[in-house]
Amino acid sequence: MRYLPLTPADRSAMLRVIGASDIDALFADVPEAARLDGPIAGLPMHSPEMLVERELAAMAAKNLTAGTVPFFVGCGAYKHHVPASVDHIIQRGEFLTSYTPYQPEIAQGTLQVLFEFQSQVARLTGMEVANASMYDGSTAMTEAVFMARRVTRRAKAMVSAGVHPHYVAVLKTLTRFTDDVVETALPELTDGAPGDDLVRLIAAVDGDTSCVVVQNPNIFGHVTDLTPLADACHAAGALLIVVVTEVVSLGLVRSPGEMGADIVVGEGQSIGNGLNFGGPYLGLFACREKHVRQMPGRLCGETVDADGKRGFVLTLSTREQHIRREKATSNICTNSGLCALAFSVHMTLLGEKGLRHLAELNHARAVQLAERLGRIPGIELVTKTFFNEFTVRLKSEARPLLRELTKRGVLGGVSLGRLYPGERSLERGLIIAVTECATDADFDALEDAFDEVPGW
Amino acid sequence: MRYLPLTPADRSAMLRVIGASDIDALFADVPEAARLDGPIAGLPMHSPEMLVERELAAMAAKNLTAGTVPFFVGCGAYKHHVPASVDHIIQRGEFLTSYTPYQPEIAQGTLQVLFEFQSQVARLTGMEVANASMYDGSTAMTEAVFMARRVTRRAKAMVSAGVHPHYVAVLKTLTRFTDDVVETALPELTDGAPGDDLVRLIAAVDGDTSCVVVQNPNIFGHVTDLTPLADACHAAGALLIVVVTEVVSLGLVRSPGEMGADIVVGEGQSIGNGLNFGGPYLGLFACREKHVRQMPGRLCGETVDADGKRGFVLTLSTREQHIRREKATSNICTNSGLCALAFSVHMTLLGEKGLRHLAELNHARAVQLAERLGRIPGIELVTKTFFNEFTVRLKSEARPLLRELTKRGVLGGVSLGRLYPGERSLERGLIIAVTECATDADFDALEDAFDEVPGW
Amino acid sequence: MVMAATGRVTRIETNDGADDQVTFTGNRALMLEEPLLFERGSVDRCGVDLQPVPPVTGNLGALLRSDPIGLPGLSEPETVRHYTRLSRQNYAIDMGIFPLGSCTMKHNPRLNEKMARLPGFADIHPLQPQASVQGALQLIDTLADWLMKLTGMPAVAMSPKAGAHGELCGMLAIRAALEARGDDRRVVLVPESAHGTNPATAVFCGFTVENIPANARGRVDLDALLARLGADVAAVMITNPNTCGLFEPDMVTICDAVHGAGGFVYCDGANFNAIVGRVRPGDLGIDAMHINLHKTFSTPHGGGGPGSGPVVFSAALAPFAPLPFVRKTRTGFELVEEMQARESQDFDRSFGRMVAFHGQMGMFVRALAYMMSHGADGLRQVAEDAVLNANYILASLKDVFTAPFAETGPCMHEALFSDDFLHDTGLTTLDLAKAMIDEGFHPMTMYFPLVVHGAMLVEPTETESKASLDQLIGALRSLAGRMGDDPAAFKGAPYLAPRRRLDETAAARKPVLNWKDVAAA
Amino acid sequence: MVMAATGRVTRIETNDGADDQVTFTGNRALMLEEPLLFERGSVDRCGVDLQPVPPVTGNLGALLRSDPIGLPGLSEPETVRHYTRLSRQNYAIDMGIFPLGSCTMKHNPRLNEKMARLPGFADIHPLQPQASVQGALQLIDTLADWLMKLTGMPAVAMSPKAGAHGELCGMLAIRAALEARGDDRRVVLVPESAHGTNPATAVFCGFTVENIPANARGRVDLDALLARLGADVAAVMITNPNTCGLFEPDMVTICDAVHGAGGFVYCDGANFNAIVGRVRPGDLGIDAMHINLHKTFSTPHGGGGPGSGPVVFSAALAPFAPLPFVRKTRTGFELVEEMQARESQDFDRSFGRMVAFHGQMGMFVRALAYMMSHGADGLRQVAEDAVLNANYILASLKDVFTAPFAETGPCMHEALFSDDFLHDTGLTTLDLAKAMIDEGFHPMTMYFPLVVHGAMLVEPTETESKASLDQLIGALRSLAGRMGDDPAAFKGAPYLAPRRRLDETAAARKPVLNWKDVAAA
Numbered sequence A, B: 001m002r003y004l005p006l007t008p009a010d011r012s013a014m015l016r017v018i019g020a021s022d023i024d025a026l027f028a029d030v031p032e033a034a035r036l037d038g039p040i041a042g043l044p045m046h047s048p049e050m051l052v053e054r055e056l057a058a059m060a061a062k063n064l065t066a067g068t069v070p071f072f073v074g075c076g077a078y079k080h081h082v083p084a085s086v087d088h089i090i091q092r093g094e095f096l097t098s099y100t101p102y103q104p105e106i107a108q109g110t111l112q113v114l115f116e117f118q119s120q121v122a123r124l125t126g127m128e129v130a131n132a133s134m135y136d137g138s139t140a141m142t143e144a145v146f147m148a149r150r151v152t153r154r155a156k157a158m159v160s161a162g163v164h165p166h167y168v169a170v171l172k173t174l175t176r177f178t179d180d181v182v183e184t185a186l187p188e189l190t191d192g193a194p195g196d197d198l199v200r201l202i203a204a205v206d207g208d209t210s211c212v213v214v215q216n217p218n219i220f221g222h223v224t225d226l227t228p229l230a231d232a233c234h235a236a237g238a239l240l241i242v243v244v245t246e247v248v249s250l251g252l253v254r255s256p257g258e259m260g261a262d263i264v265v266g267e268g269q270s271i272g273n274g275l276n277f278g279g280p281y282l283g284l285f286a287c288r289e290k291h292v293r294q295m296p297g298r299l300c301g302e303t304v305d306a307d308g309k310r311g312f313v314l315t316l317s318t319r320e321q322h323i324r325r326e327k328a329t330s331n332i333c334t335n336s337g338l339c340a341l342a343f344s345v346h347m348t349l350l351g352e353k354g355l356r357h358l359a360e361l362n363h364a365r366a367v368q369l370a371e372r373l374g375r376i377p378g379i380e381l382v383t384k385t386f387f388n389e390f391t392v393r394l395k396s397e398a399r400p401l402l403r404e405l406t407k408r409g410v411l412g413g414v415s416l417g418r419l420y421p422g423e424r425s426l427e428r429g430l431i432i433a434v435t436e437c438a439t440d441a442d443f444d445a446l447e448d449a450f451d452e453v454p455g456w
Numbered sequence C, D: 001m002v003m004a005a006t007g008r009v010t011r012i013e014t015n016d017g018a019d020d021q022v023t024f025t026g027n028r029a030l031m032l033e034e035p036l037l038f039e040r041g042s043v044d045r046c047g048v049d050l051q052p053v054p055p056v057t058g059n060l061g062a063l064l065r066s067d068p069i070g071l072p073g074l075s076e077p078e079t080v081r082h083y084t085r086l087s088r089q090n091y092a093i094d095m096g097i098f099p100l101g102s103c104t105m106k107h108n109p110r111l112n113e114k115m116a117r118l119p120g121f122a123d124i125h126p127l128q129p130q131a132s133v134q135g136a137l138q139l140i141d142t143l144a145d146w147l148m149k150l151t152g153m154p155a156v157a158m159s160p161k162a163g164a165h166g167e168l169c170g171m172l173a174i175r176a177a178l179e180a181r182g183d184d185r186r187v188v189l190v191p192e193s194a195h196g197t198n199p200a201t202a203v204f205c206g207f208t209v210e211n212i213p214a215n216a217r218g219r220v221d222l223d224a225l226l227a228r229l230g231a232d233v234a235a236v237m238i239t240n241p242n243t244c245g246l247f248e249p250d251m252v253t254i255c256d257a258v259h260g261a262g263g264f265v266y267c268d269g270a271n272f273n274a275i276v277g278r279v280r281p282g283d284l285g286i287d288a289m290h291i292n293l294h295k296t297f298s299t300p301h302g303g304g305g306p307g308s309g310p311v312v313f314s315a316a317l318a319p320f321a322p323l324p325f326v327r328k329t330r331t332g333f334e335l336v337e338e339m340q341a342r343e344s345q346d347f348d349r350s351f352g353r354m355v356a357f358h359g360q361m362g363m364f365v366r367a368l369a370y371m372m373s374h375g376a377d378g379l380r381q382v383a384e385d386a387v388l389n390a391n392y393i394l395a396s397l398k399d400v401f402t403a404p405f406a407e408t409g410p411c412m413h414e415a416l417f418s419d420d421f422l423h424d425t426g427l428t429t430l431d432l433a434k435a436m437i438d439e440g441f442h443p444m445t446m447y448f449p450l451v452v453h454g455a456m457l458v459e460p461t462e463t464e465s466k467a468s469l470d471q472l473i474g475a476l477r478s479l480a481g482r483m484g485d486d487p488a489a490f491k492g493a494p495y496l497a498p499r500r501r502l503d504e505t506a507a508a509r510k511p512v513l514n515w516k517d518v519a520a521a
């Protein structure tokens, strides 16, 4: 087998050194009953690279890829162009096939990248410190709520109706068996939605509240000024947790830090990482320096070596499971290191100038499409203040319409019917994302598809 | 522009250091009349990576790719499966973006690879020394004829009728303005063709002959024992030059060295390199040690460093243009280094065991297809002794038939009509190549296509 | 360090710390110093070209960001060079043996990377209509089928993002199953040899953890375990093969006893690579086990992640598995999300969603490519060669290092040593590790598991050749010898790496986690 | 060296050659020793899996190879590691500035690599029916159009495989043109500063070469050239900008004079990168010029190749251009091969085919991607920045090195220095070069061109940042200073590279070009 270096001759020579009669002797501890005497039935035998490639390519060919069709799907994962050099760099064996940098003297490459990544994320979010990544945005948000509890010693988390429903679901799952209290609400498919939501939160935040969790831009694409909410939180001694699912927005929109956030979590996929059908993605986690010892996940810090040269190491590990075990701030071990590298490389290529340009381009294109769709009878624009994603109310249910658009080779967005199954009040909502990848021809194709589908 | 690091600020700072008023001052030597005052007209301006990618992908999409259709085209370029690890390694920046190893202390990677490559090629061809590559098989053959002239001080090269017509054309072009004499003949579309050809050559080789050039397997796929020819050459004091256009054959067929060749040249594309519409390819060049100082191209040799450690350097450079100028053995400078690396990596993955297996597989599949096609009325098998490629005589002209097959999504081979334009005696010949990539379904598709095309 | 870019005179660190040689750049030939991105780049540099922004008036008004962000950019050439130089300061499996016990650093086939990048997998959105991603759902279903057959378990949850996330998945299912029968036992028993994620996970979902000691043979102390079982014990989290690299021979007994006492058995499957194809954990009686695709099935670690941690379940826990999951239908494949689940009988007891989308698709593709390449026969050989290599290491070093459990018989996929052999040298496992760096090796896992003193856990994996093992063995024997002769030299190691020994204490005392322009400040 | 694999004790080479430190493996942390493939592998090892061979009887009989071939194999993990380790012993443009004059080592964009690997370009056969490769022919035609417009020439031959092959193409066309008018002049004038391929090429197609001296300003000695022109002079081969990095100001005069005397002007376009977008060689009156796509248009050098050397032609030479070539038709694109050419009036004078197929498609894709990315505006900036960088180097070093032609004004894309400044040190350009290696740089081109003594030709290219140039300048100034102080140290350089200075004389005296098993022998 091509991945196995040992030859039959090697194996017998080694068995001799070990003093074992045969390979079975090494599995002597396995109870008789559990020993398998041959390959497991019902599975194919080994296969040449060429045939494996053909079989997988055949599966891949059955999927409609974002790059080949008019594409407007968002809601927490976005189609952006990733420069070819990003993929080249993350495929360098020294990055791809290394482990967590536990031996810093021969892991300065990974460590410096993490230090640079943390510094980029801190600036982007307007916070003081960021960690070396979490699994994704949804798990990062849950970790933030737990961190807020450790910081405030309070159990009640209030979650905005504008937070991605999958994120809320994850939080609910993880708090289902703890005594944490999670208060949330359903969004309404009416204009200026976030306003009411924020009013509700500001009114309700109290001395039992550990944190208020709000997403900006929110699930409908609404962008809001969170300063009043931050003030209310701080007045009540609660932390404001801001969730960002489209990090490109931070090139154009005021940062959560500037608006008063205490913890910022986000999904970093948009920068440097592909859609990958949902994973691997990149959880961003940043906060105020004063709370650093309550942070989950890995942290890379600066230090010096025996000769006084600057170097980097993993630090504050006493927060982590491999040292602190049941007292750890989180159980996370493997994180999203390589996705963080891709993010950092892409962000380096962009730089502040490129990021602002990219963000402006995304916004302008979204505004253009929103105006075009707004003119179509049966489509009402719900989101008035947005970045690159907005919600419309259709004259009929959105989910079946989307299926029709798909048949016409257009991926038109995400239906609220899929995100909020069974919620009649939302079923006519459609969320449309527009990035730099969408061409005018794609806009035309979307409009035409709307025309073609009979009476939705 | 993304590839240009200088900022406007950098540029003016540097101009100050130089003491130049502006950039134009640096182009002062250019005659007024020839100065362009702006971007050249009729060409597009700079373009984002994403748009360049789309434009080129659109062109690529117009081509019918070997991997997606039943494919039987050969004649000097072959579709083989190249393991993914080969491409990964040749994309390592340290290999991809380095130059000819003129500073050996920091080019040991490239140099050791070349030494290993030379050693692999020598073994494969059955020769004593091989160089570090030529452009491709056709130019390597021409260089071999010139080398034979230097060695024998004779001017007449006799070329077998079985040599690839493009190779012969290149030789004729390069000798058109020298006093070299090239004798050649047209192949005949009859059985046992190479026999007659060899008889002719054996009879004709004489004291004026510098070399006899023969291809094995020949253009029709015939494999022949060259020993008698080698004896005749040596008796006449001429060199035998053997051309191999499908190196995989050397895993199964007796080596040219064993048959008495003095120089072996070949096209190495089959191992490690893709079809690439004809280039870049890999010229192989090997010979007897006694002639090494007459060899063209680069040679890598073993030596030691100041501490006595083994290392490698380019050597015998006094043969080369950068030292010897008009007295050089060849004008070649840039060669096919990276293609040689790909060849060497793939050959390392195969090893002797894998190469023999691959060759047996190719041969067996070709035999299977030949038998199937032999049973089709209107198709006559011309080649009886072959490796993975054979020639058939059709009941009508082959070239139009191939176009018909192409319309049906089958790339059925190469017509002699294309290789020998205007030669009526050959126009019914079709050369069919079969590699490990061709499936039984591909065989069926070819047969069906023959059926479908009306009355050829 | 800013200076290094423009060239401050710095000394070459010679291997003995002397400074008889100087380079202006601080570089050492091919070992190049690289400043921080923040020192190299600037906010006005850019390595991308983008279409012009169409002239439309935006709608963000006062929400527009006005503050300088402070993100440096670089042109593409500078970017490629920055990261290429940094990468060269890393050790990696592509460079040599990476014998980190418990981490399973095996060869990462490049075919897998190629397959994961097929647009049909890499360029599809998790929320596309299901009709447009049937091939992706088929791939997940196929991988799930492999995992169930290899483990002999009836169900699998694919969405967990890594091993620890898989543990969470398994323990949540146990919590849900207990709740479903109105049982609120809270104690989870964890052997002291367990990986840190086990206790951390248990606590994360509201359990309380109690440790079970290891016996003199490096296995779970069966008597202690049985003695502790009772009405308050929700589950036992046990690693098999365990973190000493040993198979738990009493696994079946333990499972029966735990079940008998009304509890569940969670198996940490991080070491599944030692037994894949030779033993099906399901045959031992476990209830749940996560599988690190980034260990056993060779998806690359990428310097810390991403991973993927699918969890297989027994019939008892299957109904509580998380959402979403893939189901085969007459017409094709269906991604079962909330709504359908509510409707369907058999899944209405799912404990819910544990991640935004459907898991680590990119890792699924790689793992399946790896499984298909090996096949059922190859995977069995994987386990055998992994175990053979580890025992070869154990047999070749047990006379120079202390091998606490060698007397109990062969090990599985990793060889455990303790530091007793160092007692009279004044040196530690760490000193040995740093000396290995100069020899061109990545050290083994240090100080884990906690059951032996100064643990050194060596996991060669099946993708190391005999020659590679012989070189490691030779070097370790040579070091063991030299530690006696010249201990001082070891305290100073490493000498030849990009950095000498780094001060981790200083880093933690006053953490610098975010670049601050010293010049500016 | 076999031993290194299994671990012979070898000394660490410290920077001062002392041996106070030892590693067992011979490795120096991340700088790893790697034995030869022939020492690592064996004929029974294999890194591929193939379908079984169907049981058919072959037809090769006595032609079957029976002898052992002696080709070692390795498993995939060992193969990836072997080549990864070797690669790390190379310097490359991805690691730092590579200022090899005349070689134009500029950044190689990864977009170009990606595009060249699109199956639509990489997986098509040169002999497929033309209807099945219209996109490929379109790409060649598009690239040809760019080249003609950038050079201001009416025709281009795409098939030459590299620069020297392009020279051959151009000189063959000149030979054919002369022959067509029954003129058998044989002399080709070549400036002494010319690259070695120029004279070698001229002789290769039957010309005799005469050298033309350079003048004190580093340009062709116009008077000498004019004086030599006459009825026997077939052509002048001239490089512009020339290999001293200087523009030939008399180019137009020269072309007129040569034409007046009935000869042709071949221009070596290897330095086109200095003027692309600022000057069209066609406007200077030349007849033929090759373009190294692997220099000006950034296709990677790959450690020695492959390259690509299209040749542009004047109207006078166009009819003699080689076959095959691409022609636009009403319906699409046509590859004009022999037969059609015979039929067509305008191409029946082609000198024929110079390579088996149609040239370096893989390089064409990369070069076009590069051109489209830059656009007409960006390419002009390329030339300007290349020239600016070179002049910055010249201005920053001319006081410490000898810059023979600095007084004549600015240079173009490369700065030339001679070794006069070394006279009293007893050191050579080579010693300086080897010392640069320890500083982490690839040296500049040494001892070329031959017109100045101990030449050092520095070509930074436009893809170097100012910071990168400043570091190089700082290091060179520092070295220049130290050469006086401690010459001995320079004679021993390099100290920190994978190898110390290598003995090239020994290598040539008794060449070892093919591995022989010393053990066996």
Ligand SMILES: Cc1ncc(COP(=O)(O)O)c(C=O)c1O
Residues within 6 Å of the ligand: A332, A333, A334, C102, C103, C162, C163, C164, C165, C195, C197, C239, C243, C268, C270, C271, C292, C307, C308, C309
């Ligand atoms: C024994 C054991 N359990 C659990 C884990 C955690 O897995 P992950 O890092 O994928 O979260 C690891 C990983 O190191 C492990 O070795």
Ligand SMILES: Cc1ncc(COP(=O)(O)O)c(C=O)c1O
Residues within 6 Å of the ligand: B332, B333, B334, D102, D103, D162, D163, D164, D165, D195, D197, D239, D243, D268, D270, D271, D292, D307, D308, D309
């Ligand atoms: C001035 C000059 N002419 C010609 C050549 C030959 O080009 P190639 O190496 O592509 O054959 C070179 C390449 O180094 C060169 O620098």
